[in-house]
Amino acid sequence: MTATPAPDWLASLRRRYGELAAPVRTAPDPVNVPMIRRWCEAMGEHNPLYLDEAFARASPHGGLVAPPAMLEVWTMQRFRPDAELARPLMGLNDMDAAGFTAVVATDLAQEYVRYLRPGDLVTQRVYLQEVSDEKRTALGAGHFLDYRYEFSDQHGELVGRMHFRILKFRPVPVADPVAPAREVRPAHAHPRPAITPDSEFFWDGLKRREILIRSCRDCGHLHHPPGPMCPKCHSYEWLARPMGGRGTVHSYVVVHQPQLPGFTYPLPVALVELEEGVRLVGNLRGVSAAEVRIGMAVEAEFVEVEPGYVLYAFRPAGTA
Numbered sequence: 001m002t003a004t005p006a007p008d009w010l011a012s013l014r015r016r017y018g019e020l021a022a023p024v025r026t027a028p029d030p031v032n033v034p035m036i037r038r039w040c041e042a043m044g045e046h047n048p049l050y051l052d053e054a055f056a057r058a059s060p061h062g063g064l065v066a067p068p069a070m071l072e073v074w075t076m077q078r079f080r081p082d083a084e085l086a087r088p089l090m091g092l093n094d095m096d097a098a099g100f101t102a103v104v105a106t107d108l109a110q111e112y113v114r115y116l117r118p119g120d121l122v123t124q125r126v127y128l129q130e131v132s133d134e135k136r137t138a139l140g141a142g143h144f145l146d147y148r149y150e151f152s153d154q155h156g157e158l159v160g161r162m163h164f165r166i167l168k169f170r171p172v173p174v175a176d177p178v179a180p181a182r183e184v185r186p187a188h189a190h191p192r193p194a195i196t197p198d199s200e201f202f203w204d205g206l207k208r209r210e211i212l213i214r215s216c217r218d219c220g221h222l223h224h225p226p227g228p229m230c231p232k233c234h235s236y237e238w239l240a241r242p243m244g245g246r247g248t249v250h251s252y253v254v255v256h257q258p259q260l261p262g263f264t265y266p267l268p269v270a271l272v273e274l275e276e277g278v279r280l281v282g283n284l285r286g287v288s289a290a291e292v293r294i295g296m297a298v299e300a301e302f303v304e305v306e307p308g309y310v311l312y313a314f315r316p317a318g319t320a
């Protein structure tokens with residue numbers, strides 16, 4: 001038996017492995033303290049190596065450094081509809097032409113070679129690494145595209161790498177975004193969360209219709225999403241504490257795109273502050289996007305979206 005030959009567009013894309021997938025881009029501004037501060041504020045990052053000049057000067061770094069996770073921030077495309085800047089990565093137009101018009105990012109991994117300091121000027125190069133054979137996924141049939149990013153400094157020295165994988169797929173028919181909210185036809189299974197050893201207890205709890213939040217065994221701090229370590233005291237000891245499910249809308253967004261099977265759009269998604277003092281992201285049900293208000297009292301409910309697969313959502317308090 002011989003393998004089916006790759007279609008022409010795929011074969012020609014595969015001949016371009018290792019080529020630049022976008023113009024070389026140098027950051028518009030050098031690494032700088034104001035952007036570091038704003039990023040730390042947005043991310044809730046308090047490490048004094050990034051924020052406290054005196055502390056950082058006395059550290060082995062000898063001065064402020066940028067959080068490594070900001071690697072891509074410096075060269076990131078500006079948020080404006082500028083044709084020159086908005087050129088898609090190589091391969092994406094070919095995929096559109098072949099009918100794989102929908103896109104979702106599936107993996108992003110960064111590797112840091114050295115800390116960046118104020119004054120460093122970052123240049124980014126991105127290469128097409130690989131295009132997979134056609135795969136069947138919960139979203140539809142598609143191909144995974146792998147891109148390799150290399151970040152260098154003003155001396156041309158490598159400072160970090162990034163691997164970025166996206167799935168380009170044939171979309172299932174979706175709702176008209178201006179039409180009234182309706183269920184997108186579940187032509188495929190409801191998308192599943194990525195479950196890790198750290199988060200497994202949370203999803204297991206939902207099967208028993210419990211919202212379990214990781215509580216530090218040493219300092220009692222509640223933290224979510226679950227990670228391996230208490231972000232407050234760095235203890236690895238923890239227990240799963242059931243929550244009462246009542247809270248208030250701390251913030252929210254209304255999702256219009258991308259539309260996945262199994263959800264109703266426009267979809268209000270809230271960051272809910274639970275009474276116990278921890279925040280949890282959840283879909284809002286029983287309330288239209290236009291009616292959601294910050295501060296609104298909500299309570300959790302459990303939805304068995306498929307047999308044995310239970311998710312939580314929030315609805316206005318007292319409307320169950």
Ligand SMILES: [Zn+2]
Nearest residue numbers: 216219230233
């Ligand atoms: Zn702790």
